[in-house]
Amino acid sequence: MFYITTAIDYTNGAPHIGHAYEKVLADVLARWHRMCGEPTYLLTGVDQHGQKVQQKAEAADIPPLQYAQEVTHKFTALWERLGISYDGWAATTDPRHEACVQKILTMLRDKGCLYKKVYKGFYSVRQEQFLTDKERLEDGTFGEEWGQVIELEEENWYFNLTAHTAWLKEYVTTHPEVVTPEFRRQDLLMAIERATHDLCITRPKKRLAWGIPLPFDPDFVTYVWFDALINYISFAGYLAEEGSDLPDFTKLWPAACEVIGKDILIPAHGIYWLCTLHAMGFADEQMPRLLVHGWLNIKGKKMSKSLGNIVDPNDLCDFFGPEALRYYLVRDTKTGYDSDYDPERLKMIYNTELANDLGNLANRSLNMCLRYCGGVVHRPAAEQDDELSAALRNSLAEAEKTFAEQMHAYNTADALAALNAHVGMCNGYIEQKQPWVLAKDPEKQAELQLVLYHLLESCVHVGYLLGCVLPEASARLLEQLQVDPAGLRPQTLAWGILTEGHTVQAPSPVFPRILSPEEKEKMAAKAAAKAARKPSAS
Numbered sequence: 001m002f003y004i005t006t007a008i009d010y011t012n013g014a015p016h017i018g019h020a021y022e023k024v025l026a027d028v029l030a031r032w033h034r035m036c037g038e039p040t041y042l043l044t045g046v047d048q049h050g051q052k053v054q055q056k057a058e059a060a061d062i063p064p065l066q067y068a069q070e071v072t073h074k075f076t077a078l079w080e081r082l083g084i085s086y087d088g089w090a091a092t093t094d095p096r097h098e099a100c101v102q103k104i105l106t107m108l109r110d111k112g113c114l115y116k117k118v119y120k121g122f123y124s125v126r127q128e129q130f131l132t133d134k135e136r137l138e139d140g141t142f143g144e145e146w147g148q149v150i151e152l153e154e155e156n157w158y159f160n161l162t163a164h165t166a167w168l169k170e171y172v173t174t175h176p177e178v179v180t181p182e183f184r185r186q187d188l189l190m191a192i193e194r195a196t197h198d199l200c201i202t203r204p205k206k207r208l209a210w211g212i213p214l215p216f217d218p219d220f221v222t223y224v225w226f227d228a229l230i231n232y233i234s235f236a237g238y239l240a241e242e243g244s245d246l247p248d249f250t251k252l253w254p255a256a257c258e259v260i261g262k263d264i265l266i267p268a269h270g271i272y273w274l275c276t277l278h279a280m281g282f283a284d285e286q287m288p289r290l291l292v293h294g295w296l297n298i299k300g301k302k303m304s305k306s307l308g309n310i311v312d313p314n315d316l317c318d319f320f321g322p323e324a325l326r327y328y329l330v331r332d333t334k335t336g337y338d339s340d341y342d343p344e345r346l347k348m349i350y351n352t353e354l355a356n357d358l359g360n361l362a363n364r365s366l367n368m369c370l371r372y373c374g375g376v377v378h379r380p381a382a383e384q385d386d387e388l389s390a391a392l393r394n395s396l397a398e399a400e401k402t403f404a405e406q407m408h409a410y411n412t413a414d415a416l417a418a419l420n421a422h423v424g425m426c427n428g429y430i431e432q433k434q435p436w437v438l439a440k441d442p443e444k445q446a447e448l449q450l451v452l453y454h455l456l457e458s459c460v461h462v463g464y465l466l467g468c469v470l471p472e473a474s475a476r477l478l479e480q481l482q483v484d485p486a487g488l489r490p491q492t493l494a495w496g497i498l499t500e501g502h503t504v505q506a507p508s509p510v511f512p513r514i515l516s517p518e519e520k521e522k523m524a525a526k527a528a529a530k531a532a533r534k535p536s537a538s
């Protein structure tokens with residue numbers, strides 16, 4: 001089972017391009033594994049508790065649940081537009097999740113992993129956590145990222161995290177697969193050395209009421225991170241009630257891939273989450289694997305309200321279309337590294353790789369097949385391959401191999417680059433073979449059929465594999481090629497999907513060029529001028 005999860009998004013603001021990147025990346029990987037025939041389950045959702053939601057709800061003068069649900073709708077609407085094919089929805093106010101969190105708290109208390117103590121220290125209101133000297137800057141102050149910092153004395157419940165850090169260090173050292181990419185695992189190993197405090201897992205109700213109540217101490221609610229991390233198991237059916245409609249936990253767990261941003265590896269996922277599971281009794285083989293992606297920035301700067309540079313993915317869907325955005329996000333970002341969101345690059349990559357390269361290839365190939373062969377495909381024998389055609393066939397096999405390897409290694413950008421390189425090879429092949437010249441010579445019919453076969457077969461393979469990134473465009477392309485993807489699998493994709501006598505449909509553009517408003521205006525003016533030059537019908 002390929003159980004893949006994403007971080008659950010805070011419901012204290014609208015979704016932005018960073019949230020969209022993570023969900024598209026996870027969706028592409030989930031679709032890829034489904035294509036490979038692996039049972040796959042994609043879980044995503046929203047993190048609805050915490051101080052910020054409480055504060056925003058107070059400001060809006062509505063109950064926190066209502067506030068959280070209103071924001072939640074913005075996320076679900078966006079995921080629908082972007083075609084995020086999630087199987088499970090993790091909303092932390094779901095009673096099934098709350099019940100699971102409470103059971104886990106009780107279990108940990110009974111195991112002696114929780115204790116109560118009074119702590120006096122500095123507290124970040126923004127990050128909802130106590131700060132230690134490690135967080136201080138050289139001048140003794142706390143950095144901007146902590147927002148307002150106040151002094152607080154408070155009694156709370158603690159999780160004995162430090163009892164598990166020796167195990168964690170050993171585990172992360174000996175299991176390189178736990179964090180991808182490797183350099184993030186190294187970061188984690190260094191951070192474990194600094195994890196010398198236990199974790200405060202409650203907030204007093206008098207200060208923060210919007211959280212899951214502690215089952216054994218009514219004056220407290222659960223710290224939002226402790227609650228949120230548990231979503232990966234609660235919505236996978238862990239400790240679910242009899243007859244619950246949640247999945248069978250034993251079939252899903254451990255998560256093969258928890259997709260998270262670099263900001264929440266340390267300490268949340270890399271330390272708190274793994275230690276919590278260990279404290280609960282999960283064995284090494286039951287630990288989830290973390291895939292850590294970088295951040296999408298804007299002109300090298302972090303997106304922020306104060307800079308006014310937050311990008312709303314809905315605007316991009318309106319202007320470029322959801323699939324253009326999906327392609328750009330996983331093509332222009334190297335998984336694990338930061339990248340800059342740049343609408344000019346989005347347009348350039350889409351117009352070059354999809355509108356020009358693949359779109360033209362498919363249009364020309366289908367058109368030529370219709371014009372020269374009545375839409376009928378003729379399958380040549382392998383021995384008929386000349387040097388160029390054999391090279392094209394090899395190029396496709398290589399591209400497919402690289403695509404599969406890179407997708408399994410989560411490197412979507414390199415996987416797509418490999419397909420695009422093959423498409424480029426096909427376009428070069430058309431120029432070299434000049435099918436329009438072959439079509440004029442009755443003696444060159446066999447060669448013409450061979451050339452068209454190589455082109456159309458390539459379109460089928462590429463169109464099919466792109467299905468995990470561009471589900472709609474892939475379906476349209478395959479429809480024009482009259483190929484049903486249901487019978488195909490990446491592992492067994494071999495030359496010869498198109499059989500002798502196969503017929504194709506007339507092409508209709510799958511990747512219309514993205515034009516800027518100025519380009520659109522120019523085109524409209526050109527069309528108007530052309531119409532004016534034509535003599536009127538009357």
Ligand code: MSP
Nearest residue numbers: 007008009010018019047228229260261262295296
């Ligand atoms: N609620 C927590 C996660 C709990 S998971 C048990 C949270 N929420 S978040 O809304 O702030 O972020 C959700 C995800 O989006 C995180 O993985 C985060 O890294 C990611 N991103 C937030 N901003 C981002 C960018 N600018 N670029 C890419 N992803 C970023 O953290």
